[in-house]
Amino acid sequence: MARIALSHVGKVYEDGTRAVADLNIEVEDGEFLVFVGPSGCGKTAALRMVAGLETITEGDVRIGDKLVNNVPPRDRDVAMVFQSYALYPHLTVRDNIGFGLQLRKMPKAEVRRRVEDAARTLGLSEYLDRKPRNLSGGQRQRVAMGRAIVRQPQAFLMDEPLSNLDAKLRVQMRAEIGKLQRDLGVTTVYVTHDQVEAMTLGHRVAVIRKGVLQQIAPPQELYDRPTNLFVAGFIGSPAMNFLSATVLRDDNDQYTLEMGAETLVLPPSVPVARPALAGYVDKPIVVGIRPEDIEDASIAGRQPGRTLPARAELVEPLGSDLMVHLSMDLPQASGHEDIAELAEETGEGGVAIADERAVVVARFSPRSQVKVGDPVQITVATEQIHLFDATTGSAVWDA
Amino acid sequence: MTAAASTDIVTGSINRGWAARIAARTGGGALRIFLIVVALVWLIPTFGLLIESLRDPAQYANGGWWDAITHPAQLTFSNYSALLKTSAITGSFWNTVEITVPATILVVLIGAAAGYAFAWLEFPGRDALFLVVIGLLVVPIQIALIPVVKLYSALGISGSILSVVIFHVAFGLPFAIFLLRNYFSGIPRDLMEAARMDGATEGRIFFRIVLPLGLPAIASLAIFQFLWVWNDLLVALIFTDSSSQPLTVALASQTRQFGSSIDVLAPGAFLSLIVPLAVFMFFQRFFVEGVMAGSVK
Numbered sequence: 001m002a003r004i005a006l007s008h009v010g011k012v013y014e015d016g017t018r019a020v021a022d023l024n025i026e027v028e029d030g031e032f033l034v035f036v037g038p039s040g041c042g043k044t045a046a047l048r049m050v051a052g053l054e055t056i057t058e059g060d061v062r063i064g065d066k067l068v069n070n071v072p073p074r075d076r077d078v079a080m081v082f083q084s085y086a087l088y089p090h091l092t093v094r095d096n097i098g099f100g101l102q103l104r105k106m107p108k109a110e111v112r113r114r115v116e117d118a119a120r121t122l123g124l125s126e127y128l129d130r131k132p133r134n135l136s137g138g139q140r141q142r143v144a145m146g147r148a149i150v151r152q153p154q155a156f157l158m159d160e161p162l163s164n165l166d167a168k169l170r171v172q173m174r175a176e177i178g179k180l181q182r183d184l185g186v187t188t189v190y191v192t193h194d195q196v197e198a199m200t201l202g203h204r205v206a207v208i209r210k211g212v213l214q215q216i217a218p219p220q221e222l223y224d225r226p227t228n229l230f231v232a233g234f235i236g237s238p239a240m241n242f243l244s245a246t247v248l249r250d251d252n253d254q255y256t257l258e259m260g261a262e263t264l265v266l267p268p269s270v271p272v273a274r275p276a277l278a279g280y281v282d283k284p285i286v287v288g289i290r291p292e293d294i295e296d297a298s299i300a301g302r303q304p305g306r307t308l309p310a311r312a313e314l315v316e317p318l319g320s321d322l323m324v325h326l327s328m329d330l331p332q333a334s335g336h337e338d339i340a341e342l343a344e345e346t347g348e349g350g351v352a353i354a355d356e357r358a359v360v361v362a363r364f365s366p367r368s369q370v371k372v373g374d375p376v377q378i379t380v381a382t383e384q385i386h387l388f389d390a391t392t393g394s395a396v397w398d399a
Numbered sequence: 400m401t402a403a404a405s406t407d408i409v410t411g412s413i414n415r416g417w418a419a420r421i422a423a424r425t426g427g428g429a430l431r432i433f434l435i436v437v438a439l440v441w442l443i444p445t446f447g448l449l450i451e452s453l454r455d456p457a458q459y460a461n462g463g464w465w466d467a468i469t470h471p472a473q474l475t476f477s478n479y480s481a482l483l484k485t486s487a488i489t490g491s492f493w494n495t496v497e498i499t500v501p502a503t504i505l506v507v508l509i510g511a512a513a514g515y516a517f518a519w520l521e522f523p524g525r526d527a528l529f530l531v532v533i534g535l536l537v538v539p540i541q542i543a544l545i546p547v548v549k550l551y552s553a554l555g556i557s558g559s560i561l562s563v564v565i566f567h568v569a570f571g572l573p574f575a576i577f578l579l580r581n582y583f584s585g586i587p588r589d590l591m592e593a594a595r596m597d598g599a600t601e602g603r604i605f606f607r608i609v610l611p612l613g614l615p616a617i618a619s620l621a622i623f624q625f626l627w628v629w630n631d632l633l634v635a636l637i638f639t640d641s642s643s644q645p646l647t648v649a650l651a652s653q654t655r656q657f658g659s660s661i662d663v664l665a666p667g668a669f670l671s672l673i674v675p676l677a678v679f680m681f682f683q684r685f686f687v688e689g690v691m692a693g694s695v696k
Contacts, residue, residue, distance in 0.1 A: 051596060052595075053592050053595065053596075072595075073592075073595045073596050074595060074596070074597075074598040074599065074600070078596070079596060079597075080592075080593070080596045082589045082592070082593060082695075083589075084587065084589045084694075084695035085694075085695060086587065086589035086590050086592065086593035086694065086695055087593075087693060087694050087695075088590065088593075088594075088608060088694070089612065089690060089691050089692060089693050089694035090611045090612055090690065099594070099597050099607075100596075100597035100598050103597060103598040103599055103603060104598055131693060132692075132693030132694060133692035133693030134693070135693060140693065147593075147597065151597075
């Protein structure tokens with residue numbers, strides 16, 4: 001077991017393409033750290049630099065206390081699980097799992113014992129003499145895991161290990177990987193583009209975008225206090241809604257967000273938690289509202305300063321919730337490049353409305369009676385509101 | 400899968416008209432008949448060769464080999480026993496083995512190593528060098544004969560078995576490298592990287608991953624190279640002398656303008672045919688489909 005430290009790590013390919021820039025991350029001993037980001041953001045390149053499969057063009061990588069920049073993968077004592085599983089097709093499950101141990105000239109009896117232990121842990125005991133082609137997708141995934149755990153390495157590196165599984169199996173294997181990591185306590189770096197995997201598995205989650213680390217934090221903190229528009233929009237499904245507003249302050253230090261003809265009154269807790277907000281008075285700001293912080297006013301109650309008019313454009317009953325796409329006569333925050341990129345990435349731009357009205361996704365209680373085309377009053381949980389600088393996209397917190 | 404396929408066939412035959420069904424039946428039948436005819440055309444001369452090699456030379460003037468089918472008494476092993484007592488023939492048979500075996504093994508080994516390097520190792524000038532190899536593919540051996548003869552006499556190895564082996568290896572390699580490089584580059588990169596993570600050196604990856612996975616290609620290469628060298632007459636005719644000549648040259652020297660010595664040629668040719676057949680049978684089991692199945696995804 002070991003900690004992994006990346007300091008000022010960068011990757012520039014021979015053709016000049018930059019994949020990773022100035023990455024500074026310390027993975028604690030026994031920690032489960034997840035790299036998450038859209039495809040092509042450099043998260044896999046970062047992982048492969050830790051593995052040794054990619055040369056490190058800038059900065060240092062340390063595993064334990066050892067600088068590994070020029071150490072070949074076989075001497076780094078880390079195991080990797082590949083997205084494709086990369087099982088050796090000509091070897092049985094037993095030999096696939098034991099391959100690394102055989103290469104290390106471990107005594108046969110010890111290899112056998114370790115392989116069988118690993119197989120028992122993963123429920124593969126009865127498949128040990130099969131070839132990979134005779135296994136199901138889930139079983140292949142387990143063999144790939146087995147090959148990693150049997151070596152008892154300093155760290156596990158996992159590159160989207162679940163993305164080839166169907167949805168149901170993915171949820172199951174996700175839970176198993178989480179449990180396995182807790183039981184073994186091995187430092188793990190896990191790469192995924194799936195924010196649900198990131199949130200459920202990671203002790204901490206590192207959000208990467210265009211090779212740059214955006215935020216590294218425990219999942220709940222990432223959700224509650226995103227550092228910028230990108231993280232706010234990337235974490236959470238459906239994605240956070242963004243609206244443009246102007247900050248107003250009256251003589252009683254009452255903060256109000258003016259959005260077109262409508263206003264939202266901020267409860268005192270919001271400016272108290274955000275001393276920097278004072279600098280935005282009379283200036284434009286981007287308002288972020290999560291779908292679950294919007295409720296049908298006929299259920300949540302109509303409250304002055306928190307209720308806005310809207311029209312239901314699409315209603316998706318999920319059983320536990322009612323996902324409602326609303327159009328509102330408000331200015332949508334669409335100017336910032338992060339928002340444009342997020343909309344492209346997640347495909348969650350809401351339903352297209354002809355007349356430039358803001359599109360907002362809300363998660364209503366299933367008791368709501370709203371119908372498509374209905375005008376509906378919505379109540380916003382303003383104490384949960386997120387505020388971002390309209391130019392830089394950074395979250396507004398401390399001065 | 401199977402169930403779905405058989406369902407399709409049932410509905411198909413119900414929906415199709417009589418004419419279409421008869422056409423399908425006879426089409427399949429015609430194809431079978433065609434294949435049988437082709438097989439017979441190919442096999443009859445070989446069969447005739449076998450019978451001829453078993454006939455008493457005294458009978459040759461009395462009729463063709465087919466007479467032996469109705470008169471089995473004509474058959475005898477005397478040609479073979481005579482052949483095996485002729486030291487010129489047995490010696491040249493061993494010469495053929497001594498030429499073919501190393502020329503095949505060397506081409507496979509060097510070709511596989513070079514193929515791996517061209518497919519998976521990064522080194523300066525790799526692509527340019529591979530282009531040169533491709534270029535060598537189109538060089539006909541005929542234009543190399545005279546320069547190589549001069550070279551060999553300068554080196555003092557003319558007429559030796561070594562000289563023939565070197566020539567065959569040199570001209571077998573471009574195709575070997577080309578074939579194996581292309582096959583090896585089809586092995587998923589993830590497999591190499593997984594092996595590297597598991598602690599394998601390049602050598603281990605080559606011997607434990609690439610060679611076993613490349614067996615189908617290696618087997619076909621081995622068969623082709625073996626057949627080519629075993630059956631070669633031109634190269635052997637030019638580079639060997641009486642002590643190193645292989646079976647092909649020895650048999651060719653038995654043909655005469657008037658009255659060829661069939662009693663030597665027929666059993667000799669059949670002997671020469673048996674060995675490549677056995678080699679083919681042996682390597683055939685490596686032609687496995689879907690070696691890569693279950694590896695990635």
